[in-house]
Amino acid sequence: MTVLRFEAVLFDCDGVLVDSEPITARVLATMLGELGWSITQDDALRIFVGKTVKDEAALIHSRTGFTLTSEWLDEFRDRRNQALEQDLQAINGAPQAVHALHGLFGGRIAVASGADMVKIELQLRKVGVYDYFAGRFFSGQALARNKPAPDVYLTAADALGVAPQRCAVVEDTVTGATAGVAAGATVFGYSPGGPGHDSTQALLRAGVAHVFHDMRELPALLTQAA
Numbered sequence: 001m002t003v004l005r006f007e008a009v010l011f012d013c014d015g016v017l018v019d020s021e022p023i024t025a026r027v028l029a030t031m032l033g034e035l036g037w038s039i040t041q042d043d044a045l046r047i048f049v050g051k052t053v054k055d056e057a058a059l060i061h062s063r064t065g066f067t068l069t070s071e072w073l074d075e076f077r078d079r080r081n082q083a084l085e086q087d088l089q090a091i092n093g094a095p096q097a098v099h100a101l102h103g104l105f106g107g108r109i110a111v112a113s114g115a116d117m118v119k120i121e122l123q124l125r126k127v128g129v130y131d132y133f134a135g136r137f138f139s140g141q142a143l144a145r146n147k148p149a150p151d152v153y154l155t156a157a158d159a160l161g162v163a164p165q166r167c168a169v170v171e172d173t174v175t176g177a178t179a180g181v182a183a184g185a186t187v188f189g190y191s192p193g194g195p196g197h198d199s200t201q202a203l204l205r206a207g208v209a210h211v212f213h214d215m216r217e218l219p220a221l222l223t224q225a226a
Contacts, residue, residue, distance in 0.1 A: 007166040015172040023194035035064040050173030090127035090204040093215035100219040111137035112156040150183035181207040
């Protein structure tokens with residue numbers, strides 16, 4: 001017999017369901033280079049992972065002298081989305097984990113992302129998991145505060161009718177893990193190694209309850225035999 005340890009599962013998107021961070025970092029590095037900040041894709045990953053470009057406007061200004069405009073941000077999103085449409089892949093094992101957990105939890109799963117809604121929907125459709133989350137994906141950018149504040153996780157839990165304390169959150173960055181912990185959820189840190197994901201040690205310091213390294217492990221972590 002399978003017993004659920006939680007009542008709902010709330011997923012981050014970038015770096016958890018989709019391998020989008022290197023693609024976004026590539027586009028961002030190119031556009032920052034056009035502004036005069038010579039930065040590699042790996043540097044962009046290290047500096048911006050788990051953060052929004054808009055929230056790093058002061059840093060970009062300090063390196064380039066350029067004040068971010070809505071037109072520049074629109075161009076960034078357009079170029080980023082084109083690259084995602086072309087190159088995006090699912091995190092290995094993520095679609096299978098989503099399918100399994102959707103069944104186990106009776107559909108009580110959601111996406112709570114710091115990205116914009118257009119990007120979230122594009123990515124879920126691109127990797128074939130949109131139908132599992134239709135009507136249940138939420139953007140921190142649409143709220144008063146984005147991650148590391150807990151707002152997007154509180155919103156997702158409320159939409160599912162589940163107390164945050166009865167939710168499992170799946171995150172791969174310190175920024176997101178901090179948001180999940182602040183919401184009162186139990187956070188599982190995904191840390192497969194390599195650029196674009198925070199380390200096991202960093203996630204544990206942020207307060208995650210457990211770190212795992214393969215998305216195929218997730219369904220078993222959220223259930224227990226009885």
